[in-house]
Amino acid sequence: MKDWVQKFLRGNISRREFVERAAAGGLSLFATASVLDARAHAESHAGEIKHDHHGHDHSHDHHVQQKQVASPPSRKWDQTNVNPWEQWLKQENLPVYKDYYISDLRKAEVKPWKRLGAGVTGAYIDLVGGEGVNVGYLCELAPRAKTEAQRYLFEEVMYVLNGEGESLIWNPGSRTKQSVKWKAGSVLAPPLNVWRQHINRGQKPARFLVMTNAPVVIDLFHNLDFVFNNDFAFRDRYNGESDFFGAGADKVHHKNTTSEESEQAGGVDTWDSGFVPDARELALRESKERGEGNYRIELQLADNTMQAHISEFETGTYKKAHRHGPGSHVVMLNGRGYTLMWKGSLKYSEAPSQTQKRVDWVEGSLFVPPDGWFHQHFNSGPDPARYIAPTWGGDGKWFMRALGGGGRTHRLGKTSTRKGGNLIEYEDEDPVIREIYEAELKKNGIELRMRPRKGKGK
Numbered sequence: 315m316k317d318w319v320q321k322f323l324r325g326n327i328s329r330r331e332f333v334e335r336a337a338a339g340g341l342s343l344f345a346t347a348s349v350l351d352a353r354a355h356a357e358s359h360a361g362e363i364k365h366d367h368h369g370h371d372h373s374h375d376h377h378v379q380q381k382q383v384a385s386p387p388s389r390k391w392d393q394t395n396v397n398p399w400e401q402w403l404k405q406e407n408l409p410v411y412k413d414y415y416i417s418d419l420r421k422a423e424v425k426p427w428k429r430l431g432a433g434v435t436g437a438y439i440d441l442v443g444g445e446g447v448n449v450g451y452l453c454e455l456a457p458r459a460k461t462e463a464q465r466y467l468f469e470e471v472m473y474v475l476n477g478e479g480e481s482l483i484w485n486p487g488s489r490t491k492q493s494v495k496w497k498a499g500s501v502l503a504p505p506l507n508v509w510r511q512h513i514n515r516g517q518k519p520a521r522f523l524v525m526t527n528a529p530v531v532i533d534l535f536h537n538l539d540f541v542f543n544n545d546f547a548f549r550d551r552y553n554g555e556s557d558f559f560g561a562g563a564d565k566v567h568h569k570n571t572t573s574e575e576s577e578q579a580g581g582v583d584t585w586d587s588g589f590v591p592d593a594r595e596l597a598l599r600e601s602k603e604r605g606e607g608n609y610r611i612e613l614q615l616a617d618n619t620m621q622a623h624i625s626e627f628e629t630g631t632y633k634k635a636h637r638h639g640p641g642s643h644v645v646m647l648n649g650r651g652y653t654l655m656w657k658g659s660l661k662y663s664e665a666p667s668q669t670q671k672r673v674d675w676v677e678g679s680l681f682v683p684p685d686g687w688f689h690q691h692f693n694s695g696p697d698p699a700r701y702i703a704p705t706w707g708g709d710g711k712w713f714m715r716a717l718g719g720g721g722r723t724h725r726l727g728k729t730s731t732r733k734g735g736n737l738i739e740y741e742d743e744d745p746v747i748r749e750i751y752e753a754e755l756k757k758n759g760i761e762l763r764m765r766p767r768k769g770k771g772k
């Protein structure tokens with residue numbers, strides 16, 4: 315409890331002194347603005363603030379918010395074009411990565427993260443292809459460091475890049491904390507709005523990537539107090555179940571799907587848990603619709619609307635090109651290769667140069683195919699290449715129509731462009747695709763395992 319907030323609300327310190335103390339004391343821009351509004355309102359309704367306080371020792375943000383609900387302050391009606399997510403990003407005061415890709419998440423620069431405590435560093439990831447539907451952040455804990463406990467109304471998928479540690483998780487209003495131990499390769503999805511505290515239990519720094527749908531939630535409510543200080547417990551999603559973060563064979567379910575995609579008529583195999591001990595080792599199932607030597611599994615994490623899947627393809631092979639909406643963040647878990655991304659033509663070589671991107675990747679690389687861009691993944695290394703791809707609401711368990719649910723933005727991603735779909739079959743692809751790939755394999759001394767292209771006379 316900061317007594318200078320109350321002093322200002324009671325008129326005991328000046329507006330200037332309050333603003334200076336707010337800046338020095340780390341009070342958020344939103345909270346500062348709320349307090350200033352509340353004071354302005356009080357000045358025009360003398361005596362009301364004092365009456366409301368009753369001497370209760372509420373958190374000031376919480377108090378001010380309750381007051382706003384009861385009696386809104388005077389409003390300004392001008393259009394501002396203020397983007398709440400970007401405002402939030404600014405006040406976090408961390409590096410923000412905004413390119414098409416990040417070469418190595420393990421090496422990306424991070425800076426002290428004041429909000430999360432001593433020994434905690436971080437950076438935000440707001441890549442072009444995220445298009446504001448989902449974003450990420452890197453968080454690194456020094457040995458023995460831990461984050462402050464936090465909770466919020468956006469979903470998270472956390473992937474541990476290195477180190478080992480533990481997360482404590484508990485519902486608002488509950489005293490029972492559940493512990494989940496993790497290490498490099500683990501995936502953890504803290505359920506919606508649970509308190510979470512991450513602790514480094516190792517001798518080295520522990521770094522993890524977290525993908526979230528924070529921009530959607532923060533923009534929608536544009537009230538940080540509601541998003542970050544909400545007592546609601548989503549017990550329908552998580553109620554302290556002892557095996558919620560379990561990893562037994564019982565977590566894999568074969569699910570039928572209502573998707574119109576004929577390729578999924580046989581259903582999909584899905585991992586249902588809040589945790590994956592090691593995504594690099596999780597058993598996958600053969601999946602031919604996206605290419606030769608292709609394996610995958612869907613992840614239904616913590617009953618989220620955010621989805622993820624893990625995909626792997628063998629050495630000497632590449633996947634078919636396809637396109638869909640924004641936000642599929644591809645995190646390379648192992649292997650070596652490259653991805654081509656393009657827009658404006660079925661043929662890569664005919665796409666305008668500004669919409670023609672090549673991303674060379676290794677373990678720890680991250681990239682996001684932008685909205686509607688074709689993209690095609692190539693394994694040019696000696697081992698299988700595997701990635702995890704978290705994305706915002708799509709056509710998993712929870713059908714979110716507005717957010718592309720039921721395949722609106724991902725529709726016909728496995729149907730040939732010849733049939734009006736968004737997947738380029740091998741026989742329809744730009745011949746230069748195979749030529750580039752064969753040259754890469756030759757350079758690396760890797761054997762081609764693809765069937766010969768039709769019409770090549772072999």
Ligand SMILES: [Fe+2]
Nearest residue numbers: 636638642683
């Ligand atoms: Fe894709």
